[in-house]
Amino acid sequence: MTTLLTVENVTKRFGGLSALEAVSLTVNAGEVYGLIGPNGAGKTTLFNCMTGLYTVSAGVIRLDGVPIHNRKPHQIVGRGFARTFQNIRLFANMTALENVMVGRHARTRTGVLGAVLHSRRCLAEERDSRQRAKSLMAFVGLKDRSRSLAGHLSYGDQRRLEIARALATEPRLLALDEPVAGMNPNERREMSELFRKLRDAGITLLLIEHDVKLVMGVCDRVAVLDYGKKIAEGVPDEVRRNPAVIEAYLGGAVS
């Protein structure tokens, strides 16, 4: 098993407040890794540090051994690490297909001249982008929604579209921030299916989730954050029995 992502002693401070304190974890290639914890535990902050939206205050993040914590978001995407957002950030006024095609940006090269002259490469790339975008939409289960506006899709479909858009960047590692939040049990089941399909396609998944049951069901390994610190890491069964985790989740009411 090879290590894909390592987080070493990452600290993030906002003013005097520490949102993350010396968090370390490793994600192996090919696994589904869950990141859980109560609200405000620092999960999304960690995601933002990993994907270049935040600079870390201290610590190192490596993808395939290469430090990425002081890279810009687009450079990290270029290295094969894509993400979705907790509060869905689609380009709401573009069509679903256009959204996914934007995801092809990092994998295409056409410049101004090529675009204006309709060079052979430009046309080929454009065709290829469209083709891939369509098949990705089919993959996430949005086959006939290409022409709909992203903003007009149902909530669940928007989540799927965001995943398709992230997949268009050809990630090896895909970070999903609460991908089933607000979904009903049926939709959740379908999403778990999708996660398995993604893993089978060889994509490593990093999952932030509140729904402990779902996390335990799909994840190979899990880390628990609380107040910006990692309090546990391991296979789901281990973590579930960890007293510190029970304490964090139930506030010590049951012991």
Next chain:
Amino acid sequence: MRSVPDWLRRHPGLAFGLLAVLLAVLPFIVSIGLGRGWVRVLDFALLYAILALGLNIVVGYAGLLDLGYIAFYALGAYLFAWLSSPQFGLHLPFWLVLPSGALLAGGFGVLLGAPTLRLRGDYLAIVTLGFGEIVRIFMNNLDAPVNITNGPQGINLIDPISIGGFSLGARHTILGVHVFPPTFYYYLFLFFTLFTILVAMRLQDSRIGRAWAAIREDEVAAAAMGIDTRNIKLLAFAMGASFGGLAGGLFAAFQGFISPESFNLMESVMILCMIVLGGMGNIPGVILGAVLLTVLPEALRYLGAWQRAALGHVVVDPNDLRMLLFGLAMVAMMLYRPAGLLPSRQRRREFRAEDGAAEQEAASLYDAKA
């Protein structure tokens, strides 16, 4: 464009042919119907269309408010004047000078944009405005101790464009008909307008255009999708600036004379108005805006004549009234038809989905580490 009749919609080839014929004979129709002076107005409409289409790349596509756009126009015009007028005794051919002007303007666009484009949109507006003023102040004052710009007097006797010995700046008799310079320049400007339209259209439909649309909608999400937001914004800025420079060169050759006065802030604002009025991001809309705002002021001149006819004297100088009306129109447009007369599909949606947009904008600043 809902206003296109159905039968034209069904025969796009025919529509295209009709339009081509109309554009080809337009200067003759105009000069017979309205008088020769109006061909000049037509020329300016095309020149402004080029400018507006260029600025539209910056404002309409990438969503960056540039209030100093006229500075790039000025750079192109001055470069043309320096390289082909008695000012320095240089008379280089236009096919060398025009692209140089576009290049110079684009280069300045990069110089100005590189440090400022990571700022929030409204800061960018003010910085570009300041840049516009700086350029104008320099043009106004660089006549001493070394005379570079000839100061407020401006540069005179700029070479007209001449293609293979055929000067566009002189009267020619073709098939027994006297044809005047504005008509020749009309065809030249029409060519460059079509060129600009082609570039703008193709860019809009490319991965670059999609990237612009994406950063306009949500910069953070765009960055997270692998778009180098700073470079792609810089590209929009440089592209827009180049078209400004190109139009500036055309202007200098057409007028034969330039001075700093032609490049004040109000010109920048006017070009912005054309975009806003016509429909940001939409090529036909922008062209409509440019044509309307060039022709309307000329038409408003008749207001003076009407006043004299009706009241015996001019109560309000129509020139004074003109800008006032523009200002009111700008406010009214934003309040009642914010997406413009011919809005692009996406823009119309953006203005309809107002609620989301404001919040997205507020959240569009992420850790700037550049």
Next chain:
Amino acid sequence: MDIFVQQLINGLVLGSIYALVALGYTMVYGILELINFAHGEVTMVGAMSALAVIGALLGAYPQAPALLVLPAGVLAAIMVCMALGYVIERVAYRPLRRAPRLAPLITAIGVSIVLQNAAMLIWGRSYISFPAILPHGSHPILGAVITDLQIVIVTLSVLIMLGLTLLVERTRLGRAMRATAQSREVAELMGVNVNTVISATFIIGSALAAIAGVMVSAYYGLGHYYMGFMLGLKAFSAAVLGGIGNLAGAMLGGLLLGVIEALGAGYIGDLTGGFLGSNYQDVFAFMVLILVLVFRPSGLLGERVAQRA
């Protein structure tokens, strides 16, 4: 005569006027995150209406004492500008509060054009000179000269700034303003009438602009329909220099910009070996603006822009 001291004095006088105008920009920005582009024109309207009233009074009563006429003019300017500020916000900004950011900026530009051209229609294209009723004594100081008018301008500016600080720090309205600047939603939930606060902000800012407008026209002895444009731009630069949204920053930025400009204009000839002259004075404000935005976008006293993603 000591050029350095003289330019320093001139700079401080000019700077205190910039500061007054900059306060208007910064207050509105602090609460609405909006650049009130029309603010410079409000200053111009202040100057022009004061000139009009003073001119009319002196026309009717040529012997009227300056101590009566001047305050009357200033008061009129303040009233006009306050009303104007209120109307601008109601008509051009409030309906667009939830619109994309570009929209209010464009209406703001529209409003400035309207104000400029309305002023041109009302007061004409030519310069209007300030009647000779101003104090004109002068005093030697450290090898330079300071005039009575300069003393009045600086003193008055300082008093006004102190007053504004007290208003914001000590009064109910001030507290409501600060709360609204922090978070409009929360302030609203806490029972603050946000619309009233925003109107009040525009009204207060416009009153300051009116006074600054009168000062400028008195200082240069002129009023003109185009005078607000440059003044507005410079004051905005000052606000950014100090850290936009920050009251103390606007004051500091204004003074600093005035001094930079005055010293720059005084020494640019020597610095460039005579290549550039004092006619480049106007360039300094923009240079400062661009440099600040590039190297310290939060301004001198501004906080780092919060991280949001």
